[in-house]
Amino acid sequence: MRFTTRGFAGFMLAASAVVLGAALLSQYWGGLAPCELCLLQRWPWGVAITISLVTVLAGGRGSLPWVAAVLALVFAASMVFAFYHLGVEQKWFAGPSACTASATGDMTLEELKRQILATAPVRCDEVRWSLFGVSLAGWNLLASLLMTAVCAYAFLQARRPTSRAAAAA
Numbered sequence: 644m645r646f647t648t649r650g651f652a653g654f655m656l657a658a659s660a661v662v663l664g665a666a667l668l669s670q671y672w673g674g675l676a677p678c679e680l681c682l683l684q685r686w687p688w689g690v691a692i693t694i695s696l697v698t699v700l701a702g703g704r705g706s707l708p709w710v711a712a713v714l715a716l717v718f719a720a721s722m723v724f725a726f727y728h729l730g731v732e733q734k735w736f737a738g739p740s741a742c743t744a745s746a747t748g749d750m751t752l753e754e755l756k757r758q759i760l761a762t763a764p765v766r767c768d769e770v771r772w773s774l775f776g777v778s779l780a781g782w783n784l785l786a787s788l789l790m791t792a793v794c795a796y797a798f799l800q801a802r803r804p805t806s807r808a809a810a811a812a
Contacts, residue, residue: 646797648707649699655714655790656695662786663688669779675771679739680728684783687721691790707801715794718787725784731768732778 666685669675677685691714698710730736771779 652695652698659691711798718791721787728780
C-alpha cells in the first residue's frame with residue numbers, strides 16, 4: 644500500500660482530531676476534569692494536528708518520509724508522556740508534587756494549609772475512569788503506539804523503491 648503525502652497527512656489529521664476530541668468531550672461534556680499529566684498528554688496530539696493540517700493545506704508538497712518521521716517523533720513523545728502517567732497511576736513512578744498525594748510527616752497546621760491550597764484539585768496518581776480495566780493514560784499509550792507504528796510504516800513504504808527497475812539501479 645502506497646501513501647500520498649496529502650492522504651497520509653489527512654489520515655493523521657483525522658485520527659489525531661478524534662483522539663484529542665474524545666479527551667475534550669470527556670472533560671467538557673462528561674465532566675471528567677483532567678489532571679496535570681492529562682493536560683501534558685494532549686500537547687503532542689495538538690502538535691500532530693498542526694503538522695498534519697499544514698501538510699494538507701500545502702497540498703501535500705512536503706516529502707512523505709519527512710512528514711512521517713516528524714509525526715513518528717511526536718507520537719513517540721506522546722508514548723513517553725502516557726507511559727509516565729500510567730506509571731504514576733500504578734505507583735511505579737513518583738508523580739509531580741503538584742498532583743500526587745504526599746506524606747504530611749511532621750508539619751505544622753500552617754504548612755499543611757499551604758500544601759493543601761497549593762495542591763491541584765485533580766490527582767495524577769488516581770485512576771478516575773477506565774474501560775476494560777485500562778485507564779485513559781493506558782488508552783493514550785495504546786493510541787500513541789499505534790500512531791507511531793503507522794508513521795513508521797509510512798516512512799518505510801515511502802523510502803522503498805517503487806518498481807523493480809528502481810530496485811535494480
